[in-house]
Amino acid sequence: MRGADTFTESLFTMRRLEDFVPQSHPLRSIRTMANQALVKMDRLFAQMYEADIKGGRPSIAPEKLLRAMLLQVLYSIRSERQLMEQTQYNLLFRWFIGLSMDDSVWVPTVFTKNRERLIKHDAVIQFFNEVLAIAQKKNWLSGEHFSVDGTLIQAWAGHKSFVRKDGDDQDDDAGGNFKGRKRSNETHESKTDPDAKLYRKGKTSSELRYMGHTLSDNRHGLVVSAMVTKADGHAEREAAKVMLNDARQVIEDLNVEVTVGADKGYDAHEFIEACLEMKVTPHVAQNTSGRRSAVPDAIASSAGYAVSQQKRKLIEQGFGWVKTVGRMRQVIVRGLKKVDQMFVLSMAAYNPFPYTEVMTLPSVFE
Incomplete structure (x- = not known):
């Protein structure tokens, strides 16, 4: 019927x-x-x-x-x-x-x-820390072995907003055609987001960007520290030193071996020396392309070094998640402070993923 x-x-x-x-x-x-x-x-x-x-x-x-x-x-x-x-x-x-x-x-x-x-x-930062404390109580963190890396975040600003600081800019008259014009962060800045910097890495094109940094725990790849800085060639190593120093101070027992895995971009004498001063063993990938690596051979030949090089790839999962699901590939806020808060919040949302299957959440638009 x-x-x-x-x-x-x-x-x-x-x-x-x-x-x-x-x-x-x-x-x-x-x-x-x-x-x-x-x-x-x-x-x-x-x-x-x-x-x-x-x-x-x-x-x-x-x-x-x-x-x-x-x-x-x-x-x-x-x-x-x-x-x-x-x-x-x-x-x-x-x-x-x-x-x-x-x-x-x-x-x-x-x-x-x-x-x-x-x-x-800074409520978002405290929320991140409280989520991390819960993970610590559940024994999800090793607390001793870490990985560090950085990623580019596209700013909510376009090339046309990048004008001379002294106001004497003829780019507007060119209709947005910047070919043959020298533009740099020293002489130009964005009118819509002054904190964003013109930056390129590898084979990418120059864009107005920020740089996000994370320190992850090697046990399950959970993010234990996250921050955003202005984009430049030294930002990754400088941010890594700050995050490692904070993590090292939490560990009261100085006799515990703390390690950090990283890619070849961190193979610099000043970074390796800074790690050793903090009593952190630098399991950094050796860069021997036409140069001598700053990582001692004794460290590179150890068994723990090989494990760190395998585990450090987990940090890329967090970057991939916040850029696709968290929509952090290009931010929708302006200013270093706001971008930093959104990045930290995204990482706080990512952290429960291995245990709550965040990635399987059905889309509201399906």
């Missing part, structure tokens, strides 16, 4: 948002981990809003704001407006954020304004 094409809607429903989310959905374990980290941040959230005790409308709860930002990364949502649109009718999103069926969705500009408060108070 053929069924009738009718639509019947009840006035009331007795089902909860929880009932609409499958028990095996990856977001369940991610939400549990995120909530554990957010509970530890209660004091920071209180300090962020203590100046607002005089009155006024309540702002967006920072816990809900951070969970919404995580969704934006996990589901490759390009803009806040698109995120709010999805939250309006997507029950899964409402459940993850902590909104009931009857709660109003925020205006995109209000969401963006409140997000700036999190960036100002």
Whole structure:
């Protein structure tokens, strides 16, 4: 018997948002981990809003704001407006954020304004650290053997915005044709994003870019430190020294051997010497192309060196994930501080992946 094409809607429903989310959905374990980290941040959230005790409308709860930002990364949502649109009718999103069926969705500009408060108070960085602390308690980290690398991030600025600092620029008259014109970071800067630098690496073309850096733990490839710097030829090694120094200070026992794997770009005398001073064994790939490697042969011939060279490739998985899923190939924010916060948040979202199957999350656009 053929069924009738009718639509019947009840006035009331007795089902909860929880009932609409499958028990095996990856977001369940991610939400549990995120909530554990957010509970530890209660004091920071209180300090962020203590100046607002005089009155006024309540702002967006920072816990809900951070969970919404995580969704934006996990589901490759390009803009806040698109995120709010999805939250309006997507029950899964409402459940993850902590909104009931009857709660109003925020205006995109209000969401963006409140997000700036999190960036100002480094809440994203603390969230990353709390997620890392959870991983440490679960014994997901070795805490002694690391890998380091950097990647290019395209800025939200175009070549036409890259003009002379002194204002005497005739590029606009050329209609964007820069052939034969000398342009460098010393004489030019972007009008839309002054922190972005013109940079090329290898066979890539010169673009306005930033440089993202991560320090990963070799046990499972989880990121233990992340930062963004301006793009230049020395940024990778300088950032690596900062992250290694921070990691080394956490390890109280100086007798524990700490190692770091890296590619040939880190084979420089000043970097190798800096590692040895920090009592970090540099398992850096030897660069012997027309030169002598700075890595001692005694280190390069050790068994641990070979293991580090195999494990260091795990760091590329994080870069690949944040550039494709996290949409960090080209950022949608401007300024070093904001780009750094988005990069750190993306890495915080990536870290639970080996245990929560983040990569298998179904797309909201399928």
